[in-house]
Amino acid sequence: MGSSSRKVPASTARRLSVYLRTLETFEAEGVSTVSSGTMASRGGTTAAQVRKDLSHFGSFGKRGTGYPVAELARELREIIGLDRSWRVALVGAGRIGSALFEYGDFRDRGFRIVALLDSDPSKVGREWGGIPVLPVDHLEEVLHSHSVEIVVLAVPAGVVQDLLDRVVRAGVRAVLNFAPTQLKVPPGVTVNDVNLAMELEALSFALIAQQGDDE
């Protein structure tokens, strides 16, 4: 009971990655069992939160003992979908695209960049680590021929909505967007935003708010 993924809070989903990373650290340290309390203290949350989060997917612990590190890690990988590999296309071979491409961590975790696209003719035709940069005009056929499941949009704000529409029409249902634009997303499609400007502005806001607290 409980192993179905019915009604998982979005916030829970976002914490699973943290748990997995914590478990992998313990695994590397040779620890074989952890309690929810230990997990919590490393993950910046509470013991009850860890248990509730995990309980959405099943019962992985033993009372009195805790959770088996290796086994729980394996379960989480399966739940998150990291027990397989995903085919990713990167649209926009600029600075951000480059940083992302070089950030080898992803490959290790099953995200394989199988296609690169750009609109700039001076970039098209080049290769990044053996992968050719293709013209963005061919977006649809590239997505199709490479069976792309996840698209990363690292393009200027002005063109991102148009690209998203094309990507969605081509059947892709998961997108990572770096443009500082709030996109119109049809149901059934997940778009995660990485908005660096917004992160900095949130810090600015926090500093201002802190200031006001000393009164």
Add this chain to the structure above:
Amino acid sequence: MGSSSRKVPASTARRLSVYLRTLETFEAEGVSTVSSGTMASRGGTTAAQVRKDLSHFGSFGKRGTGYPVAELARELREIIGLDRSWRVALVGAGRIGSALFEYGDFRDRGFRIVALLDSDPSKVGREWGGIPVLPVDHLEEVLHSHSVEIVVLAVPAGVVQDLLDRVVRAGVRAVLNFAPTQLKVPPGVTVNDVNLAMELEALSFALIAQQGDDE
């Protein structure tokens, strides 16, 4: 009444940036007044949400008319803290640091990178756009001499907690962290995480969950 920043939900704070960007678009288009409904449709939220959010800071609209675009934009800039400029130090002159540095948007919005630091001797001594890359050993004095208010940590996971501790001890209270590590943060300090791996994993999870829905 209500112009004090008592008890502002974190989620509200994160939406203010979106509202500001929406307003700036309208401003550029010469629109002088917007309703909460229009704001909402562009910001991916609801009219009531927009009004509630704004109501935490004051009453900026006119009933029957809507909100004055230019004036509300100005108010939001002040609330967020974009009516001044912030002094930012960037630790880690690698790929991500470079991408961030080149992403000129920030300068325009008041985030001025005044110092660059790295531990790699081959990078130290170089210049990026006139700003010298300094050795991270001198972190504390650099933060001090440049009156740094915000620090961006674009460094490997292994060293980030140590750097955060130093940064906090040096009196900085706002940090943007790119390492995939859950940091221990003392009270009074705000750390925002940009975790690319986690964003991709969230997409993976979403795809898996969608799959399960068709049953």
Add this chain to the structure above:
DNA sequence: GGATGTGAATGTCTTCACAGCT
């Protein structure tokens, strides 16, 4: 004894719905 798994209680955020201003 020790730690999980989970209903119940609490807290937080969002949505509703409408009074009140323009």
Add this chain to the structure above:
DNA sequence: AGCTGTGAAGACATTCACATCC
């Protein structure tokens, strides 16, 4: 008439606390 501002209701998420099992 139109749209804001806001208490109240509702939905959602977190924390508590304890029975349950190893």
